[in-house]
Amino acid sequence: xxxxxxxTLAGEIFAATGVNAATCYQCGKCSAGCPMASESALRPHAxxxxxxxxxxxxxxxxxxxWLCLTCETCSARCPNDCDPARVIDAVRELSIxxxxxxxxxxxxxxxxAFLEQIRSNGRLHEFGMxxxxxxxxxxxxxxxxxxxxxxxxxxxxFRAERIEALDEIRRIxxxxxxxx
Amino acid sequence: MRGDAVxxxxxxxxxxxxxxxxxxxxxxFDESLxxxxxxxxxxxxxxxxWSCCGASSGHTTDHLLGVALPARNLALAEEQGYxxxxxxxxxxxxxxxxxxxxxxxxxxxxxxxxDVIGRRFGNTVQVRNAVELLRDAAASVEEKVAATLTPNxxxxxxxxxxxxxxxxxxxxxxxxxxPEQPTSMDEVISACGADAVDWNMKVECCGGAFSVSxxxxxxxxxxxxxxxxxxxxxxxxVVACPLCHSNLDLRQKAMALRGEDPLPxxxxxxxxxxxxxxxxxxxxxxxxxxxxxxLIARLIEQxxxxxxxxxxxxxxxxxxxxxxAARQKAGAGAAPKDGDAQ
Numbered sequence: 001x002x003x004x005x006x007x008t009l010a011g012e013i014f015a016a017t018g019v020n021a022a023t024c025y026q027c028g029k030c031s032a033g034c035p036m037a038s039e040s041a042l043r044p045h046a047x048x049x050x051x052x053x054x055x056x057x058x059x060x061x062x063x064x065x066w067l068c069l070t071c072e073t074c075s076a077r078c079p080n081d082c083d084p085a086r087v088i089d090a091v092r093e094l095s096i097x098x099x100x101x102x103x104x105x106x107x108x109x110x111x112x113a114f115l116e117q118i119r120s121n122g123r124l125h126e127f128g129m130x131x132x133x134x135x136x137x138x139x140x141x142x143x144x145x146x147x148x149x150x151x152x153x154x155x156x157x158f159r160a161e162r163i164e165a166l167d168e169i170r171r172i173x174x175x176x177x178x179x180x
Numbered sequence: 181m182r183g184d185a186v187x188x189x190x191x192x193x194x195x196x197x198x199x200x201x202x203x204x205x206x207x208x209f210d211e212s213l214x215x216x217x218x219x220x221x222x223x224x225x226x227x228x229x230w231s232c233c234g235a236s237s238g239h240t241t242d243h244l245l246g247v248a249l250p251a252r253n254l255a256l257a258e259e260q261g262y263x264x265x266x267x268x269x270x271x272x273x274x275x276x277x278x279x280x281x282x283x284x285x286x287x288x289x290x291x292x293x294x295d296v297i298g299r300r301f302g303n304t305v306q307v308r309n310a311v312e313l314l315r316d317a318a319a320s321v322e323e324k325v326a327a328t329l330t331p332n333x334x335x336x337x338x339x340x341x342x343x344x345x346x347x348x349x350x351x352x353x354x355x356x357x358x359p360e361q362p363t364s365m366d367e368v369i370s371a372c373g374a375d376a377v378d379w380n381m382k383v384e385c386c387g388g389a390f391s392v393s394x395x396x397x398x399x400x401x402x403x404x405x406x407x408x409x410x411x412x413x414x415x416x417x418v419v420a421c422p423l424c425h426s427n428l429d430l431r432q433k434a435m436a437l438r439g440e441d442p443l444p445x446x447x448x449x450x451x452x453x454x455x456x457x458x459x460x461x462x463x464x465x466x467x468x469x470x471x472x473x474x475l476i477a478r479l480i481e482q483x484x485x486x487x488x489x490x491x492x493x494x495x496x497x498x499x500x501x502x503x504x505a506a507r508q509k510a511g512a513g514a515a516p517k518d519g520d521a522q
Contacts, residue, residue, distance in 0.1 A: 016243075035385040035401055067394075070236050071385035072349035076359045085350070092240060110393035114237035118249065122231040124200035133392060143392065146430060153467040155205040164229050168252060168298055175296040176245040 024048040030074030040064040044084040060095040109136035115180035122163030195262035196224040199272035201422035208464025212449035233275040250279035255301040268310035270421035274346035315364040318371040328457040331487035333479035334374040340414035341365035372455035379412040386427040416444040
């Protein structure tokens with residue numbers, strides 16, 4: 001691809017992933033198998049179409065890209081190996097970079113709380129993550145009825161496991177430029 | 181650095197990457213895996229100072245982060261002298277395998293990763309999941325089951341093997357089984373003497389990481405999976421993923437079952453453990469939200485009844501044979517009557 005075409009959305013995605021969205025012939029098999037299709041305004045084949053048509057604004061700002069479960073069913077079934085899952089992954093990254101992310105608050109809160117746990121402990125402390133999630137999402141009462149059951153089943157620990165080489169984890173986050 | 185591995189020397193030790201869930205909400209997966217590995221003589225040793233693989237939050241946020249976090253653990257395993265990592269959690273398995281593939285195939289990544297993780301890394305370690313490990317050990321599972329003195333509670337029980345997404349997709353990352361029609365877990369179930377049912381939702385998604393952030397989707401997807409398993413006669417669903425387990429087990433209460441009994445969700449390692457005679461307690465079966473006790477109690481009772489019946493039939497046959505032998509002895513030399521001819 002030329003530097004000219006890299007400025008198109010399809011070009012940028014090709015440069016980042018090696019996937020050429022233009023090979024999608026819109027058969028819709030990806031969307032037929034998508035578990036979130038019934039809840040998404042933009043189904044996988046529609047995201048592919050927007051990328052092909054260079055409709056950056058619509059592709060990057062639609063909530064649907066955040067409803068993707070990354071289950072990979074679309075890519076597994078694509079008859080032309082277009083890898084919609086990888087394209088949607090790339091669209092999400094571009095959306096964060098462009099600051100245009102319209103990620104539902106709960107989903108963004110979950111990812112941030114999850115990564116913050118890794119950054120501060122090296123491992124996920126589930127109880128800490130859920131508390132942090134509640135504060136970030138505002139869903140304070142969410143799942144409080146599950147907590148006693150989790151405790152009696154020995155599934156919830158108040159104490160976080162922390163790895164020794166925490167500096168290595170901090171380094172990874174820094175090198176990747178990610179701050180949860 | 182091989183720690184206190186349980187090994188009979190028959191198999192080389194495998195580096196064990198439990199991942200965060202197996203140290204937390206899915207500790208019964210860890211307990212049952214360790215118990216079953218010991219029983220089968222598979223030596224596993226936890227990687228020292230392992231860290232989180234980043235799961236879907238890692239690669240959804242940043243591609244490099246999604247590769248670097250798992251890569252640190254592969255590098256640790258390599259440094260600690262292993263050539264194979266066992267990652268029972270489907271998400272960990274998927275992320276470790278995806279990182280391995282990305283580093284092997286993406287331009288410049290192999291050179292970049294050592295700098296990002298601050299470690300030497302040759303990308304030499306294989307990644308395997310628990311289903312794959314048990315499938316490859318199916319013959320020794322069968323032998324163990326046959327050699328177990330207590331009657332096998334799983335004999336003939338209908339179980340639905342549920343693979344979900346991350347064990348089988350993407351095919352180029354996982355590749356140990358077919359992405360649409362996998363059979364590895366069914367083979368493990370059969371090796372345990374149980375019946376793996378044919379059903380439609382083997383590789384459907386359970387809603388994964390939306391468990392907390394979009395529970396309504398998880399309830400919708402889980403309901404469809406449980407309905408289909410039940411429609412095909414399954415008495416329990418078998419999983420190998422902490423997230424699938426929690427979405428189908430913990431969230432089943434929210435699925436507004438229409439008067440049916442809840443369907444127990446078992447880890448594949450718990451199934452193997454039961455078949456080789458381990459106790460439900462040692463397999464952490466009491467830790468589930470859907471009570472497994474009624475099913476297990478019924479299965480143990482049925483197995484005992486079946487065993488008693490088999491023994492009765494055998495005893496009867498033996499008694500008849502003895503009787504016949506005694507009669508033959510008594511009547512030796514006398515002409516046989518018509519009725520004794522056969």
